Amino acid sequence: MTDRAAPDDGSGATTPRRLSTRETAERLGVKPETVYAYVSRGQLSSTRAPGGRGSTFDAAEVDALARRTGRREPPPAPGDLVFRTGVTLIEDDRYYFRGVDATELAREYAYEEVAEWLWTGELRPGIRFTAPDEALAAARGAVDALPAHSSPTDRLRVAVIAAASADPFRFDLSREAVLTGARSLVPTLVGALPPAAGGTGEQPEGQGARERPEEREAGLARQLWSKLTARPADEPFVTALDGALALLIDHDLAASTLAARVAASAHAHPYAVVSAGLGVLEGPLHGAASGLAHRMLAEVLERGSAVPVVADHLRAGRRVPGLGHRLYRTEDPRAQALFTLLAKVPQAAGALAAARDVVATTARHTPLPANVDLALAVLSVSSGMAAEAGETVFAVSRTAGWIAHALEEYGERPLRMRPSGQYCGPRPPQPLPAAADAPSWLSAP
Template identity: 40%
Template structure:
């Protein structure tokens, strides 16, 4: 007999929605959510609650007073990326139309700056920082350590001129994959793949496509963090460090690793609904599904999925992706986002679960540098908001 799926207690359900228990029961009385009652009290279906939470966010997004809508403090103009009719554009060009070009060529076009490879001394400093970490250190730990090594080796980093910032950007894009264990290569995607000892053509092609698709995506929290630091005239390394700090969070880039772990469970034979019920227990949503900027499938995921069937373990991976997607569509009405595509890339290429985060960061780094350059051209400290005291 199959064991029942894990369910949320009333306290867990209220915490997930960010409401008081009284409000939760008001939702029940209005038929918005369902509950089961037994001798232990009321319990709630975790996936149904996720669907309800997502629906509240979409509706509340038109209500500035709602505390969880993510309403912006202001509008920051950008000419880097845009999303129109469900498609991601870079400076007016569809991102998916660029994925067959080498990542470095797309970056050179985006920045308007020719490639400069990282100095050997800087790579040595970064690699030493990474190697000093304990064995259990994760991908984001290694990336932060490498960033520190590159910054410490650059005595000219404090100049905010575009030429210096682009030199810093190229140093990181060409040097980070090597510092993480890859070989120096003209092809950034091939160099990054080497960090995991893989070199087959389909995997390199998929990583290259992912890097391009992840360059920029509206004003994500990590991108805004980079711009805030740049507004205070932090150097390029420090501004990227601010972005990394914001990125290492369960609702941003770290979600890719959460999604990889979910997909791994399904690949190992666990039923999708049980794996999903466990995955949402942390209250951070369904990893790999749903995005407020898309009404359907995330455009980046849609562009990446067709490349994954050709990976060494692509067929089994895409079968798991399909079973997960069907379950979430039926139970929570959410569609795949780029985190699921990255998790599938890591699974199909037999990479570590946290490889998805590394790919995400290296790709997004190109966008961070573009935004930092744009912010340097603005008045300093313009992104310093004023607080409104509401205490006693």
Template identity: 65%
Template sequence: MAERTADGGASEGGSGSERIGTREAARRLGVKPETLYAYVSRGLLGSRRVPGGRGSTFDPAEVAALAARGRSGPGGPGGAEGAGTAETGAAESGGPDGGWGRIRSGVTHIDTATGAYAFRGVDAVALAEAYSFEEVAEWLWTGRVHPGTRFTAPPAPLAAARAAAAALPDGSAPMDRMRVAVVAAGCADPLRFDLAPEAVLASARGLIPTLVDALPPADGTAGDGTAGDGTAGDAPDAGGTTARRLWARLTAREPEPAALRALDTALALLIDHGLAASTLAVRVAASARAHPYAAVSAGLGALDGPLHGQASGLAHRMLREVLDRGSAGPVVAGYLRAGQRLPGLGHRLYRGEDPRARLLLARLAEVPDAADALAAARDTADTVARHKPLHANVDLALAVLSVASGMPAEAGEAVFAVSRTAGWIAHALEEYAEPPLRLRPTGTYAGPPPPQPLPRPAG
């Protein structure tokens, strides 16, 4: 078959079909030639050198399949999560599934127009109303709901996690203890490098309760199986729910059923929310084939900041000030005078109310001890609404839960981290199924132009 230039339309004959050149392949994929060759280097696309010439040729069927792969399926909305409006979308450069392009995900869909979000196509608020945190996590991981699911911490990883967390200085925050706990638990799991889905899920089902049980009980008991934490017990094989066990780590108060239900609802609602900064970090780590403990560590690291995981703590402190001063007016005025954004209000992904906040605040309305904190939150939202169309977001609802339950300001971040670990695992599983090392952005050098003279020793 006649051959044309490698960068033109058709080229050498292939196995029964005419191959195409670089320019044509790039055009069909809607990318630049550099991106096309990035696909080749990552194993997403095959190429063949032009005999006796420059450039490469490509199988048009393979190009079409890659293009279709990029168009098919519901692309993740790419909303990042943070404090109110501190969110950004996923990068959109590059082409289908290659380079730093849109990340296709079947985990969560967010509809910013209607203010709804879904886990694997099912309304996430409805799931949180109907099922426990563990059951929703299983749905996200497997597409099946197993009633009565409980997670149990394996003895060896739990012992390592507790020892590492206990070695931190007194007064260390729950997030500090969880960050070292996940590293220690991973070191104690010899199967952590097995990235088969069944092995990853087994690690996840043990890691979540390990993160919780590595925290010291709030009532000051040993927390190592020698002292109880209420009805759930504290031994590694105790069958309490994640919400019940986490409650005992965040407050010494005995929970009433409605309060425990609110905490479980919060855990179920927060499992995932698209490509938040921490979730993106997890996917990058998983793309490099980091094991699930290391991927979760990446998420915990990204979570540590006032614009993401700590947002509920800022809202907690604001609510405490409103309660102490008896009115939201002077507190709101103080924030505005200082040029500070009010935490817990507004969300860039939702034009109206955050659906997670709506359900969680409804749950908290059933808790008698939450009445004062709820009133303070409503007072704050109503005061701000006179000037700005901002609604309560889930950080404010978490703050109501933590204030009403006698929890520290850092409690909301701990709830967020435990819950989001389940979502991170779902995203890691997706990324393990993708070509490795695909999430590598192309940098633009902005330093002094080379060659520069060799630097002289200082001094």
């Protein structure tokens, strides 16, 4: 916040800048009632505002208190939304979860372990998330009622709503309650998905085939594998899938995460927070981007070269999917890490070479490094997954990140994300609108 110039008292000197209660609360990053608590404790002095309405505070004294308490929020750049967060840092073409290199975490630990670290700051080796039977039954029933053509994101959104209805404690926003719900929600989402087309397994009539009992005891990546492809689980592939899940958990305030934080700011329960994130994720510029990269990569393999495929994109005025990222000058570190995992999978060699061909071919026109959507496309194409599989991986993984941000937001001042609209419509007063004439075909005999 930039201080306005203080008024001149006529002697050439200026009086100290005074802040209103609201301005003081914003500068300290606290609620207005906390400002008066500081006054009652002698940490801040106040003066009755002219006219007797409210109090004013010395700006220098407020700044000194902000430095002592460490509560002051850094001023945002003009036009930017900036919020304090201890979840993810993106800096110097790397990204970090709670200060630890996220790619190293994904290389060393399973998805559930990284999620637990992000939520609590504690590493719990071997932790497994399990879905409660009641929530899983509700989610499966709701998902099975959807039309066959429903997208994976459709199914996940419905599964979240069904799981919420099965949890009578969902409105408890205490930290432990939120964590308990989060540990059950993620496997419930995976368990509610039907197996990939072509999979095997006996199932009751009208119900989708589900994972075998031993799969429910395995890690989340192995549970998700059978929902994405009919091919048998191959250990190197499952390891790559697990790595993708861990790498995608969070990425600072991406569009879906901002939506999740807005919901949490209104004290929506965690299931509603995840629903908000899923609603934004489905856009082609966010979670669905990997599907575009999948289709492009499949075409490159079919045609035997990236040259005609990239040329077709450029001729049509379309950007080449899976390339470039506004936050990284070099290759997306998530792509680097996932490419490294996929290099250990013999079946992925062809798709990996095709991806490198896309990067090299595009570089003749504009040098754009690979992003994580291209790496997800290599995983999905080489393992026989559908084009939407990358979006499913993204959504399941990012659920943990949305919960991490919700935990932070629940501790902030409620409803702080309330921007003001800049009205550009007709100025009032305007006359009441007249009813439009009915179309002639309505009055025809």
